[in-house]
Amino acid sequence: MRVVGLMSGTSYDAIDAAAADLAVEDGALVLTPLGMVSEPYGDEVRALLAGALPPSATTLADVCRLDTLIGRAFADVAVRADRELCGGAAELVASHGQTVFHWAEDGRVHGTLQIGEPAWIAEATGRPVVSGFRTRDVAAGGQGAPLVSxxxxxxxxxxxxxxxxxxxxxxxxxxxxxxxxxxxxxxxxxxxxxxxxxxxxxxxxxxxxxxxxxxxxxxxxxxxxxxxxxxxxxxxxxxxxxxxxxxxxxxxxxxxxxxxxxxxxxxxxxxxxxxxxxxxxxxxxxxxxxxxxxxxxxxxxxxxxxxxxxxxxxxxxxxxxxxGLPSSAKEACAFAVLGYLTLHGLTGNEPSCTGARGVRVLGSITPGSGPLRLPRTPAEAPGSLVVRPGPGRGAPPASAFRAAG
The missing domain is CATH 3.30.420.40 (ATPase, nucleotide binding domain)
Structure with a gap:
């Protein structure tokens, strides 16, 4: 299955879209990176977002505008990623959205808010969209992060x-x-x-x-x-x-x-x-x-x-x-994996890492242009992740990070 993962982090400088081919083989989830595209937020969105984030005050009107503008921006990047990286054959989009508030007090997370309405992505791409990953873990007593764990x-x-x-x-x-x-x-x-x-x-x-x-x-x-x-x-x-x-x-x-x-x-x-x-x-x-x-x-x-x-x-x-995982695309690839797990009815959190009461299937699914047909849930969830080089890619380059242990 070809999946596009969308991510914009706490630096809110750009939207990253990573495409991956995902398949289960011999009990492992095999991920083949297909590439990444990135688009900076426009000046209007970035300024509005910067003015709405803590410690600034904001209004519900601005939150509504941002939810729509960010949803549209995510949709544009998803369309581009599907066209350029998947040849128009993507089957799923997984959107992390843009975190605008993480309600944490005294070590407990009470709520979390990621905006970027997924309906805009589903409408533009015609693909089903998995979004809202963090909230279910929080509802189960977890921190809602780091979900990439x-x-x-x-x-x-x-x-x-x-x-x-x-x-x-x-x-x-x-x-x-x-x-x-x-x-x-x-x-x-x-x-x-x-x-x-x-x-x-x-x-x-x-x-x-x-x-x-x-x-x-x-x-x-x-x-x-x-x-x-x-x-x-x-x-x-x-x-x-x-x-x-x-x-x-x-x-x-x-x-x-x-x-x-x-x-x-x-x-x-x-x-x-x-x-x-x-x-x-x-x-x-x-x-x-x-x-x-x-x-x-x-x-x-x-x-x-x-x-x-x-x-x-x-x-x-x-x-x-x-x-084998490009450092700039790793988080977007991780949410592509989490979207794949959700669509297949598989859990996407690790309780010892997030503090949740137990494992949960994460997120919500917004249907694409056609009827929503969920794939069969495997009898056993894949226990490991294997990364294979993408098309035309050889061994990854040596890194300046490598140092003697």
Missing amino acids: LVDLMWLRGRPGVPAALNIGGIANLTVLPRDGRPIAFDTGPGNALIDAAVHDLTDGRLAYDRGGALAGAGRVHEPLLLRLLDEPYYRRPAPRTTGKELFHRGYVRAALAGFGGIAAEDVVATVTRLTARTVADALRPLGATELIVSGGGTRNPVLTAMLRDELAGVTLRTSDEL
Whole structure:
């Protein structure tokens, strides 16, 4: 089955659409990547979204406009992905939507909101759409995140040692598969969120992110500021735990800087970049990981990757590209897998990772242009995920992340 997975993360810079061919063979789910397309949000949508996200106030009128505009934007990218990557033969679209609020208090998630009305996608593509993945896990007492943990576990299963997967988007999330005991997954804290916020503020909005780590590379870590940032109570919460821009937003960096006087912009960016690396390492170290497979936009920041190597000396680091999944497309591919599971009546969460009371079939299905015909539910769910090279693709390139273990 050819599935298009749609994803826009907490950085809300673009919509990524990854296409994958999915089939069950000998008890394993085989994923063949077919490529990815990405479209940045238009200026109107991005400005409206930035003005609606915490800590800003918003109105239901703006939420309605955003739900429609984002749904249409997702639909346009889905049509393009079907045409360019699937030859018009996609059978399903899986849409994560755009997270605009994650209602977490005292370690418990009470609700979560992803917008981007799926009816626009179904109408434009004619394909059934699976969406609203997170809410069912939350309703079952879970954190609703990181949902990619199930896909990570299927993918990591059978690897030697203690493998772990890290995605560095706006928020960084981690999945670890111990030798003995139950798997664990959680948000470690900010990925790119505070780096982006600092860059935006310190350049008066001229820059949205630290391209190539240029600002961090020109600065030095301000240790007193780093210690203040590390005092955040979130880092001491037990797993499973999740967070978002409700906590790690632009005002967070401004508040942390209070009382320090003038700190060079480059030093601030270097410090929040070290914060991401340090909090990932502090979260991972007690779990005894021997291998860390990294994906997400943070892999394109060489200063952040160097800091991760420094903080995690003794752990083998590599990108997901080396294992066949493009790091920029991994989350969109993961939601393609979750959509496939939902359509087949299979569960899509791992309770030990999200904290849910049990396994659940996730999401809702919006029919396409024809009658909705659900495939037969397999007698047994696939226990592992195998990634095969896509058409015309050889072995993945070596990565700068690879380091001696």
